[in-house]
Amino acid sequence: MSVYTPLSHRQLAAVLDGYGFRLRDYRAASHGIENSTFLIEAEDRHQQPAPLVLTVFETLTHAALAPYLVLLAHLAEQGLPVPAPLTDHGGQDQITVAGKPAVLMPRLPGEHDFAVDLDRCRQVGALLAQLHQCATGTLQTLPGERQRLETLASHLDQLPDDHREGAKALLSDWQARPTGTTLIHGDLFRDNLLWQQGRISALLDFYNACLDYPEYDLAVTLNDWCVDRNGKPVAEREQALLEGYRESSGQVDDSLLLEALAVAALRFWLSRLAGPVSEHSEGQGSKDPEEFARIFQWRIAALAG
Structure with missing residues (x-):
């Protein structure tokens, strides 16, 4: 980091x-x-x-x-x-x-490896299913993703004119939903896994974890693992990840996932707009907001049908 x-x-x-x-x-x-x-x-x-x-x-x-x-x-x-x-x-x-x-x-064994193939997508889906089935009764209260989204909403005015109103409506609709009760990672990007001999060896960085819908966690993950350089969804990867999830007893509401994909893309677009690269950091700093602007365009178009 x-x-x-x-x-x-x-x-x-x-x-x-x-x-x-x-x-x-x-x-x-x-x-x-x-x-x-x-x-x-x-x-x-x-x-x-x-x-x-x-x-x-x-x-x-x-x-x-x-x-x-x-x-x-x-x-x-x-x-x-x-x-x-x-x-x-x-x-x-x-x-x-x-x-x-x-x-x-x-430090758990393994190394970062950003390669993506269908087998890795299945492994990621299976790991998410395992996480989502963990008991939560003994945990202390975690900050909710809805709180983060509410804070990030203050940056909606930084969006281009042609996306601003649609993004506001999307976020408002999502925030009006009751909060889910499943333990989610909330940030399962490729840099939060380690690999050893082609298998997942470590799941890292739980500081966005909270209770919410499993579909939202899947959406965050799909938006990193299953899109191309232009932000366009790669159907074969999505299918593999969701197959791995379902084969490990995960259940998915497809209509909820469709909305969550757009919300998750918007969330990380806004968070990147909110966090410019620090002049005082050694390393990669914040990431490019335009990456998630492109993903959001694909996801909001799919949601609109």
Whole structure:
């Protein structure tokens, strides 16, 4: 991910010492746009290699971060390929680094790989189905996607004239729906998965997770995995992802999915308009809003019939 809070070798070594690790090497991760993330090579107290990830949160407070850490531990216990937070010598699962909340986690095996084929789409669909079936009774309250959408609505005036009114109406209709009750990831883009030997090895970045409709989560995912460079949906990929989802006991309301695809495209168009590239970051910064402008055009046209 982009680094907004640079840390020195000495600072990172001090952080790891609080967990019983010794720093060997580190580098800033290059994917993502919201937080500062460091990939760390360390040794444990038995001098065994310990690959780790330190994330410094740029906007979340300690209190706001807590429900997500409970979620990660919960999902890891249920067998999903999710990294659970480590605890320091004081038993804390979050610390303060450079005045900001931070979390240390084990680095799961695998690498980012942005290739897309039908088998990978099926795997992604199956993983989403597994996530959507997780129990939520023991979780702490998570911020809702509807709250994020309400905040992003303030940027609707940045849209071109020919899309502004339609986007407002779409968002209003969606917000009027009762909120769904399924646990969703909310951000399953290709940079939030790791792969090892062609199989998913890790699902990352749950800081948009919430309770809502599974169709919305599918829509976010389909809009990244199953479109071409012009934002046009690729039918074969969509079919593969949805087949993987249904084969793993996921259920889909097709009409709701059609609307969710347009809403999800609008959501990420607006969020990219709201988050310009930081001049103070090291890494990729925010992504191009026009990518989702193109996707939105295809999705809103399909919804209009």
